[in-house]
Amino acid sequence: xxxxxxxxxxxxxxxxxxxxxxxxxxxxxxxxxxxxxxxxxxxxxxxxxxxxxxxxxxxxxxxxxxxxx
Amino acid sequence: xxxxxxxxxxxxxxxxxxxxxxxxxxxxxxxxxxxxxxxxxxxxxxxxxxxxxxxxxxxxxxxxxxxxxxxxxxxxxxxxxxxxxxxxxxxxxxxxxxxxxxxxxxxxxxxxxxxxxxxxxxxxxxxxxxxxxxxxxxxxxxxxxxxxxxxxxxxxxxxxxxxxxx
Numbered sequence: 619x620x621x622x623x624x625x626x627x628x629x630x631x632x633x634x635x636x637x638x639x640x641x642x643x644x645x646x647x648x649x650x651x652x653x654x655x656x657x658x659x660x661x662x663x664x665x666x667x668x669x670x671x672x673x674x675x676x677x678x679x680x681x682x683x684x685x686x687x
Numbered sequence: 688x689x690x691x692x693x694x695x696x697x698x699x700x701x702x703x704x705x706x707x708x709x710x711x712x713x714x715x716x717x718x719x720x721x722x723x724x725x726x727x728x729x730x731x732x733x734x735x736x737x738x739x740x741x742x743x744x745x746x747x748x749x750x751x752x753x754x755x756x757x758x759x760x761x762x763x764x765x766x767x768x769x770x771x772x773x774x775x776x777x778x779x780x781x782x783x784x785x786x787x788x789x790x791x792x793x794x795x796x797x798x799x800x801x802x803x804x805x806x807x808x809x810x811x812x813x814x815x816x817x818x819x820x821x822x823x824x825x826x827x828x829x830x831x832x833x834x835x836x837x838x839x840x841x842x843x844x845x846x847x848x849x850x851x852x853x
Contacts, residue, residue, distance in 0.1 A: 625842050627814030629698075631698050639817045640849035645825035648783050655723050655743050661704055663747060671709060672717070675699040686760065687697045
């Protein structure tokens with residue numbers, strides 16, 4: 619049945635040296651973007667919507683007496 | 688009694704275009720979980736590309752940022768957040784294990800362990816190749832719902848990702 623199909627993933631041992639270099643370049647670019655996203659997230663923490671959400675969560679956790687649900 | 692390994696934290700969706708959730712642990716460590724739109728990784732002719740997001744998990748605040756304690760409730764919480772993000776529509780999530788503190792292998796093992804424990808009934812995980820070069824070591828996976836109508840196209844697009852010379 620189609621919904622039971624399992625994707626195997628790309629195995630690194632199947633890569634040619636050229637493909638490995640391209641994946642390496644992809645990951646380096648992606649990690650650079652990740653650093654930029656992390657910097658954006660730091661800035662976002664100063665916004666009113668972020669601080670409101672923090673307050674709502676802290677209030678809920680305080681009312682419950684635990685951060686667990 | 689609730690199984691300790693299944694406990695998770697309450698979380699809040701911050702909202703707006705940031706696609707950001709947050710939660711706080713019992714040791715007052717605050718985490719941010721963001722799904723950043725990432726359509727530009729994928730060629731424009733793929734109909735699902737606007738539903739591609741990159742998952743980024745960050746410690747926002749901690750009593751001692753130099754020492755973040757291990758906590759078995761974090762990964763169940765992240766799984767609950769991912770499930771919430773997928774609840775309303777089909778999405779595709781790319782997760783690249785952060786290598787900045789040399790704990791990328793531990794992160795991959797935790798994600799793999801949680802995927803196994805989920806029983807993979809809701810999500811499908813597709814592993815991208817592990818690539819290492821000297822001290823650099825990269826692990827990444829793509830997640831999507833099992834009922835995503837583009838699931839084969841998604842996998843094919845990632846397989847072709849490095850074949851494009853763009």
